[in-house]
Amino acid sequence: MSVYKLNMEQLRNWVGRLIAERPVYGVRQKDERFVFGRLKKPEELRLDYDVTILPPKKYILPTRENLLAYQPGEHYESLWADEPFVLLGVHPYDFVAIRQLDLLFEREKPDEHYLRRRRAATIIVADVERASDNVFAGCVGTAVVKDAFDGLLTRVEDGYLLEVRGEKGEWLASLLESPSPANAAELSRRNDVWENNRRRLRKHELKVPPEQLGDLLRRSVDHPLWEEKARLCYSCGSCNLVCPTCYCFDVRDESDWSLDKGVRYRVWDGCLLEDFAMVAGGHNFRPTRAARYRHRYYRKGLYVPEMIGELACVGCGRCITACTAGIANPVEVYNRLQEEPHEDDAAE
Numbered sequence: 001m002s003v004y005k006l007n008m009e010q011l012r013n014w015v016g017r018l019i020a021e022r023p024v025y026g027v028r029q030k031d032e033r034f035v036f037g038r039l040k041k042p043e044e045l046r047l048d049y050d051v052t053i054l055p056p057k058k059y060i061l062p063t064r065e066n067l068l069a070y071q072p073g074e075h076y077e078s079l080w081a082d083e084p085f086v087l088l089g090v091h092p093y094d095f096v097a098i099r100q101l102d103l104l105f106e107r108e109k110p111d112e113h114y115l116r117r118r119r120a121a122t123i124i125v126a127d128v129e130r131a132s133d134n135v136f137a138g139c140v141g142t143a144v145v146k147d148a149f150d151g152l153l154t155r156v157e158d159g160y161l162l163e164v165r166g167e168k169g170e171w172l173a174s175l176l177e178s179p180s181p182a183n184a185a186e187l188s189r190r191n192d193v194w195e196n197n198r199r200r201l202r203k204h205e206l207k208v209p210p211e212q213l214g215d216l217l218r219r220s221v222d223h224p225l226w227e228e229k230a231r232l233c234y235s236c237g238s239c240n241l242v243c244p245t246c247y248c249f250d251v252r253d254e255s256d257w258s259l260d261k262g263v264r265y266r267v268w269d270g271c272l273l274e275d276f277a278m279v280a281g282g283h284n285f286r287p288t289r290a291a292r293y294r295h296r297y298y299r300k301g302l303y304v305p306e307m308i309g310e311l312a313c314v315g316c317g318r319c320i321t322a323c324t325a326g327i328a329n330p331v332e333v334y335n336r337l338q339e340e341p342h343e344d345d346a347a348e
């Protein structure tokens with residue numbers, strides 16, 4: 001592990017070299033908001049963004065991904081995407097989300113399509129410079145990350161500190177011009193940034209300790225809140241689609257008109273959509289909006305934590321911003337369950 005100090009010109013030149021070496025997906029401004037997109041020149045990069053519309057997981061788990069090509073009755077061929085690329089400027093909470101996806105896609109039956117893209121990615125995290133309106137990463141322990149990345153950029157007064165780790169980190173460092181190690185004062189300023197981010201990335205205050213959420217949810221299956229909130233839900237699925245930790249997908253076949261060939265692909269799906277739990281024969285396991293609405297909070301606070309030991313909400317706040325009905329705030333829901341307990345036997 002090494003930490004270097006880069007002035008703004010060194011940063012710009014380094015990003016330029018990255019772009020010359022391989023595809024770089026970084027944060028760009030789009031009207032008043034920010035998106036991850038392919039960078040063509042260093043000047044497009046905005047490390048001072050608040051939050052991106054979609055999380056960077058879209059480069060590892062694309063919205064649509066071809067899995068295999070087939071010829072009916074003949075053969076099929078797996079389709080792989082493993083060209084190396086760089087993700088530049090990933091906020092710590094989005095990086096934690098990617099690490100959670102790693103655990104989920106590696107367990108039981110490893111998902112080779114996901115894993116190949118993940119191995120191809122060099123991820124450079126950037127500490128948050130500007131808090132978004134709804135971020136609460138400070139409440140769920142994701143405001144700062146200290147390991148598992150390939151690079152970490154932190155803004156300090158007249159430039160950035162770049163920490164690099166592992167083989168991919170060495171490659172990142174090899175593209176620096178006249179690298180100079182960070183001194184003790186600069187490292188201390190980085191600690192201040194981390195402390196500050198833990199404190200300020202709390203636009204909503206979660207009053208339930210994350211490790212107690214599972215038990216709270218087990219006691220809240222029949223809580224009236226689910227019906228009350230779901231009455232306003234449009235089943236639009238926006239809260240799912242902007243979430244960095246959601247990973248559900250649907251697998252479909254698309255045959256050519258000739259019927260001689262086709263592709264099997266997967267697309268993002270969302271548990272708030274009406275037909276998400278529909279199975280052959282037309283049965284829907286979650287036919288009501290309340291059942292679908294409740295499921296999302298159980299998924300984040302109980303089911304995924306049971307699998308990987310971590311809360312599946314990293315506090316990015318995107319769902320809060322995306323929900324037109326104003327009902328998708330996990331902090332508000334969990335706090336209400338805590339403050340207005342509803343004991344029920346069904347959960348036992």
Ligand code: SF4
Nearest residue numbers: 243313314316317319
């Ligand atoms: S549930 Fe909402 S706040 Fe939590 S990670 Fe998903 S989008 Fe972000």
Ligand code: SF4
Nearest residue numbers: 233234236237239323
């Ligand atoms: S974004 Fe809001 S309205 Fe849309 S599905 Fe989610 S909770 Fe319902």
